[in-house]
Amino acid sequence: MEFNDVRLQYGLLRNELDSVIGQVFESGRYILGPAVEHFEEEFARYCRAANGIAVGSATSALSIGLRAVGVEPGDEVLVPAVSAPATAMAVALIGARPVFADISPDDFMMDPAIAQELATRRTKAIVPVHLYGMPARLKELSKTGITMIEDASQAHGSDANWGRCGSFGELAAFSFYPTKNLGTYGDGGMLVTSQAPLAERCRMLRNYGQRENYNSEVIGENSRLDDLHAAILRVKLKKLDEWNLRRRAAAATYREAFQELPIKLQVETGKSNYHLFVVTTPERDGLHAYLAERDIPTLVHYPIPLPRQKAFAEFAPARCPRADAFCSRVLSLPIHGSISDGDVNRVIDAVRGFFT
Ligand SMILES: Cc1ncc(COP(=O)(O)O)c(C=O)c1O
CATH class of the missing domain: 3.90.1150.10 (Aspartate Aminotransferase, domain 1)
Incomplete structure (x- = not known):
């Protein structure tokens, strides 16, 4: 018995995957090319968001997202006490301070009442996690009035009464790590947002702070999904x-x-x-x-x-x-x-x- 289906999926989709991989190799477009653009559009639509920004991993999606909404070194960011370490790592990586909120004993996710108690003037963002794919209680958490970035790394296609996971916060981060419900054969991630200025800022931050080649306006990183993975993920998204x-x-x-x-x-x-x-x-x-x-x-x-x-x-x-x-x-x-x-x-x- 398998714990998950990472190997089974290749067996199911072998012909289609082999074909799109060959097409990318032949295209000569490997970074921020057409496969990435199509996948950004398709995945954002799937999440009921207007913009998708494909990046190297969900960890870097979260770091980029936090910087995009204005979190600076020393600022506090609320995260749940139970998640993959990456949720808090992304906060610490940009010099901000993760503040851990205990979980609800019922849904095992950030408890809105505790988040409210921990929120202070120094809290610049809140990062609820849709743990195991279950939608976090975003409506209640939003009563804190704090800028929200959803960690939707595990929640591709999960739905709540407030909408699809990824469509509620200012931004949401997804992971395409191989074992995720939508996973590739390597690392990958995506930010989605319906706010165009935030999307533009994230696009710069993932690509050396550039809007156009060789003109860096801010300090940015190199965190881009490859066309190869985008082509693979487009095939898998249909399933x-x-x-x-x-x-x-x-x-x-x-x-x-x-x-x-x-x-x-x-x-x-x-x-x-x-x-x-x-x-x-x-x-x-x-x-x-x-x-x-x-x-x-x-x-x-x-x-x-x-x-x-x-x-x-x-x-x-x-x-x-x-x-x-x-x-x-x-x-x-x-x-x-x-x-x-x-x-x-x-x-x-x-x-x-x-x-x-
Ligand atoms: C809740 C959560 N956040 C963040 C991450 C980090 O994702 P990635 O491996 O794409 O950086 C993961 C993946 O393990 C995750 O499950």
Whole structure:
């Protein structure tokens, strides 16, 4: 059984992928060429946003986005206490200070009441994460009045009552890392925004601060999606809804089957793309070992809360007890865009077997 479908996807799309890769090689346009432009347009439309700015990774999308909205060294930026380290790393990389907000015990994401308490005059941005693909509570978080950048790295195609993930904040960052719901065969990322001036600033910041070649107006970096990856992602984007539907169906089956068990699931705040399906139990390590013995791969997202990461020690006076408890209990079960009913049922039988 596979934890995800990174290898299966190539088998499914081999002919089309090989063909577009060949076309890019022959085109002679490899950086910020036509494949990138088309993909920016198509992915922004998919996210219900007006502009897409393709970059090298979501980490750099977040750093660029934070600079674009005016975050400067020393400014504070609110981030959730549980996420991939990249969320807070992007803040620290530009010299700003991540401030960690504890999570809600129900949806496992930034708790709006805690975010409100932590917001001060020094807070220049808030970066909610749609964790595991579940939409964060952006409407409530927006009551802080702080400029919002969505970390939608895991939320391609997730929908909330406020709209599609990526369409609410001033900017949103996506990742195309291979294991994401929309992933390529390397690194890649995208910023989306419906504000044209912000889009223009991000375009400069990703490309040496230039609007036109060899004329740098601000300090910018080199963070550009390659045409090769853009061409691959255009092929995969056409399959994304189908893959997300399959993930949702598998997640619904898991939810139904686990109702009676002593495990806690993420409350559904909207329509997740089910990038990950997590369960929480005080017996996490035992469950992981039991499943491994039965050849069922599981992973932990994430074992260490952000305020306890060594890299962020200088920023972390905050106590986040819910995050501490959560990270010792959470386990991700296999889920992907072509998971079979047979695999879902094997996982269910094994999880039931552990608890009964
Ligand atoms: C929530 C979140 N934010 C940021 C990132 C960073 O993405 P990338 O690897 O594209 O820099 C990831 C990917 O691991 C992520 O899951």
